[in-house]
Amino acid sequence: MNDAPRGIEVMHKGEGSLLTLLKEAQRRHGYLPEEVVSELAESLDIPVGEVYGVASFYSLLSTKPLGKNVIRICKCVPCYLKNSQAILETVEGELGIKPGETTKDGKCSLQLTNCIGACDRAPAMTINHKLYVDLTPRKVIKILKRL
C-alpha cells in the first residue's frame, strides 16, 4: 500500500523531497513560520497537517523562532559521565536561559541533544553546525564570549 500524498511522489524525480524543502526554508528563515508551512503545502498540493507532521518529527526542524546561534548540549550517557551537567549549568548561567529558551536579544537558543557522535571527546556540544569537544566550563565561557 502506498498512501504517500501525490506531491511527495511527484517530487522524487525532481528537485527534492518535502524534507529537503523544509530544511531549505528553515535555512532561509531561521525556523519554519506558519505562512511558509502553508505556502509549501499549497504549492505541493498536500494537506498542511502533512507538512507539519514532517516538520515536527525531526529535532532539527523548528516551528518556533530560534536564536541566531543554536547551542545544543549533548546529554547522553557518555557525555554525562564526563560531567556534561557542568557544561549545561555554565551555559545556563552565562546566558540566563534554560533548555528550550532563547535569549531576549535573539542571539542564542539553548537545547539539549542526544548523542552527536563525539563521545570519545566528551563532553560535546554543537553551535549551529560547528562541533565543540573536550569542553570545560572555562572553555565554554570563552566560546560564548566569541559568539
Add this chain to the structure above:
Amino acid sequence: MPEQRIVLRNCGVIDPKDISTYLSQGGFKALEKALGELAPEQVIEEIKKSGLLGRGGAGFPTGLKWQFASEASGEEKYVICNADEGEVGTFKDRYILERDPFSLIEAMAIAGYAIGANKGYIYLRAEYHHLLGLLEGAIVQCEGKGFLAKQGNFKFDIEIREGAGAYVCGEETALMDSIEGKRGEARYKPPFPPSQGLWQKPTIINNVETLMNIPPIILKGSDWFNRIGTERSKGTKVFSVSGDVRAPGTYELVMGSSLKELVEDLALAEKVKMVQVGGASGRVIPYHLIDTPLAFEGVLGAGAIIVFNESRDVIDIVRRTMEFFAEESCGKCTPCREGTQVMLEILTRFCHGQGLKQDIENLESLANVMMLTSLCGLGQAAPNSVVDTLAHYRSAYESRVQG
C-alpha cells in the same frame, strides 16, 4: 587476539582530500578487478563466501542481501550507505568518513555493479554536517577521474542525503521514508528492502563499516577474509570506546577478541564495574563477565563500548538510557511509545528511592511485551539495559523499594 587494520587500513595513511594518495594505496583496484574480471554474480558469490555480516547491528549476511536485490525484478535499483550513526556511544563511522571517504565510494560502486544499480545514496546524519564538504569533494574527485563513468553496463552516481535529527531514521525502512522526504517511521515488513525499498524499488542498505570491507575482500579474495575471526564472525570489528577509560577512541580488533582486552589493555580502564556493549540498545556486561568475546556469538551490536567504573550508579545509568528511547520512539506502535514512557516513570521512581513493590515485576513483564510486539528494533531493544541490570544488579533495585 591482535588489533588488525582491514576497515581502517587507509585511516591516517591517505589524505582524505586528495584522491592521488588513495590511488597510490591501491585505490579503485578492487572496482577495476570487479568490472574487468568478475561477473556481477561472481562478486556476490565472493561476498557470500567471505562470510561478511552486516556491521550496523543486526549482523545480516551481506552477500545474501545483495543476492536478493540482484534477483529482484526491476530496472531501477538503489544502493544506500547508512551513515546515520545515531546509537549512543557510536562514532566509528564518523572516524572512517573523516579519514577514508574514497574506499566507501569505491565499495558503493562495487555494490552497484553487483546488484545492477546505478544510483547510490549516502544518508548522512545531520549532526555530521561538518563532513558534508569532505564527502562531496571525494565524490567529485572520483567522478573527475572517471571511476564512476560508464563502462559497459556499469555507471554509478552517488548523492548525499542529510537527515534532520532522528535516531529512528537509522532503521533501514525509516531511513528510506526519510530519503523520500517523509516522517522517518519504520515500515511493516515484508516487503523487505531488497525486493521493495526506496520508492518501492529493490534496494540494498549497508552500514559504512560493512561497505569498507568490500574492496579488500574483492582484491584479496574470500578465502583470505574467511580465515580471520571466529567460526561465525569473520574479519574484524571497529569499536567506539567511551566513558570511564583513559584512552577513549576508535579501535579495530579481530572478531573474537575479549572485551577485557579492548577495555583494559587498549582503552586503559581501571576499576570497571560494567560495560554497555552496543550503546543504549546494547547489552550490559558486568565485570565478572569481562572475558566475553566480542563477536556475533558473544556480544557486539554496532560496536559502541561505554565503560562504567565502580563509582557509577546502575539505576541512574539505566534511567538515562530509557530517557533516550522515550524521546526517540517514533510513536507509530503502542508497545514502544507507551512502554518506554512507563519504564522511564518507574526508573525515575527508583532513582529517588521510591520504587514500588510491584515495579520490578512490572518492568519484567513490560520488557517482554516490548521485545515481542514492537514494530522495529528500537522498541525491541529499548528494554535491554533494564533486563540485563535486573539480572545482574537486582539488589540495586530491591534496595530502593519503599516500605
